Amino acid sequence: MSIIPDTSGFQREDDDVWVDPATGDVMSSHFFDLVPNLPAGLDDLPRLRHELAVQTAADGGLVEAFVVTVDGQPALLQIVKLPLPDRPGLGFIASITVPKDTCSAVLKLTAVEGPTTGIRESMVLADTISETGSPDAFASPHPYAPETSPKLPWNRADDPRYDERIPDHPLSRCRRWLRHVLATARLAPEFAAKPAFGSPVSVSIGLPIGPFLPLWVNQEMTFWQMQDPDAVRALLGRSKTDRRPISGTDEAWEAAWLHPAAGTLALAGNLPPVRVAPVSDETAYTSITAEDLTGLFDWIGEVSVAAGDRDEILILTPKAEADGHNFVLMCRLPADGDRAKPYCVVEASPVPVGAEFWDTLPPPSNPKKAGYAYFADDAQHQARTDGRMTLWAVETWDVHPFRLILAYRPNQAMRVTAEASAPLPAP
Known part of the structure; x- marks a missing residue:
């Protein structure tokens, strides 16, 4: 448990869940081993409040948000109100989030109205009419x-x-609980020692699909929406970004430094950062279109060139x-040792059984992989062929394209022929 609460007055219901028997309020502790998806840093409260209010507007409403301190470390306090899904009335979720560079801990309380609802609103509406003569100011x-x-x-x-006038209302209980938590909660030492939120995070770059870009922190994938997708795609795959070697191989994939609090991605030291915003997995997976996926593989063909x-x-x-x-795998190989007239190769593993065009090729000599070699008339021909061959092969995999990544390896065959054909130095 990363945030350790005072559970006095609560009864344990599960490992990280407690219930107040007097009110039915549920307290729960959560740990997320992912880069926090806060829309702004804790040092930019106006922007943070604005974006949180926008995010919650579709489902309910943000009551309040503050930057506070838990056990000496900065945190985000929020109260959100939501309609109850199965009956009239409101539910309130009070939460305290302690964000770190690649993870976060959340402690929250869920409190709901009882059978009699709207008492607080009715009282305040009556006060408003009494004070102003109209309900308009409510x-x-x-x-x-x-x-x-x-x-x-x-x-x-x-x-x-x-x-104070309605102390038993769920919103009043939420605020009372928050005050108690801020005074009594403690952070687990190992969690407290983690780097603070806003520290740059080293990430590996996934495939840009539509406006979304997966960024990997080790084996954990996070999703970010690019402010200018075309500008980012123009930089990726062109040897302009930083790279991270893949352990034990001569391969590398593209890497960057993510500044979560600022919403920027630094692709290389000599490039200006690009703007990105965190989105949920569900948003990324459900928002992309068939055209986005086709565009992805056309772009991969261009990157292969x-x-x-x-x-x-x-x-x-x-x-x-x-x-x-x-x-x-996509590469060029020298034809008869001549790098000036290379042929192109697309190789896939496993064999793309049932895939368009791949099924028309002769049976592969290696049962674990299939290959196709051809001479490209020009770069456009190679890009179109490599992109579509890759698309058809990937369609036979049980892996979503968001979970794929591009790696780069030196083409020794072409480099050797380049060295062999280089002119000898003058004596």
Whole structure:
């Protein structure tokens, strides 16, 4: 447990879940071994509040958000209100998030209205009419994002000055619980020692599909939306970004430094950072289109041409070991030792059984992989062939393209022929 709460007055229901028998409020502790997906840093509270209000508007409404301190470390305090899914009434979720560079811990309380609902709102509405002569001042634009139209609009009943008048209301209980947590909660020493949120994180770069870019922290994948996808795609695969060697091989994949709090990705020291914003897995997976996927493999074909121009081999493979050892390899080889007229090779493992075009090739000599060699008329021909051959092979894999990554390997055959054909130095 990363945040250690005071559980006095609660009964344990599970390893990290406690229930208040008097109110039914549920306290739970969570740890997320992923780069925090906060939309801004804790040092930019106005932007953080605005983006959180925008994010919650579709489902409910953000009551309040503050930057606080838990056991001496910065944290985000939030209260969100939501409609109950199965009956009239509101539920409130109070949470404290302690973000770190590659993980976060959250302690939250869920409190819901009982059978009688709307008591707080009715009381405050009556006060509003009494004070102003009209109900118009009861609801107002959200204080953090006035341009939004939340499903549950911000209103005067959300104000903490009414907590004392209705101490048993779930919103009042949430604020009382938060004050107690801030005074009593402690952080586990090993969690407290982790680098702070906002520290740059080294990431491996996945495949840009539509506006989304997967960024890997070791074997954990996070999703980010690119502000200018075309500009990022123009840099990736062109040997302009930093690279990370793959242990035990002569291969490398593209890497970068992610600044989560700033929402920027530094692709190389000599390149300006690009803007990115965190999104959920569900958003990325459900938002891409068939056109996005076709565009991805057309782009991979273009990247294969660029790699060939650098005398490199391009390899498409799953990033996570659990996804298997499938690969598609694209390269050029010298024809009869002449690098000036190379032929192109696309090799796939496993054999793409049932794949378009691949099924028309002669039976492979190696039962574990299949290959196709051809002479390209020009770069456009090579890009189109490599991209579509790769697409058809990957369609036979049980791996989503988001989980794939490009690796680069020196093309020794082309480099040897280049050295052999180089003019001798003058005597």
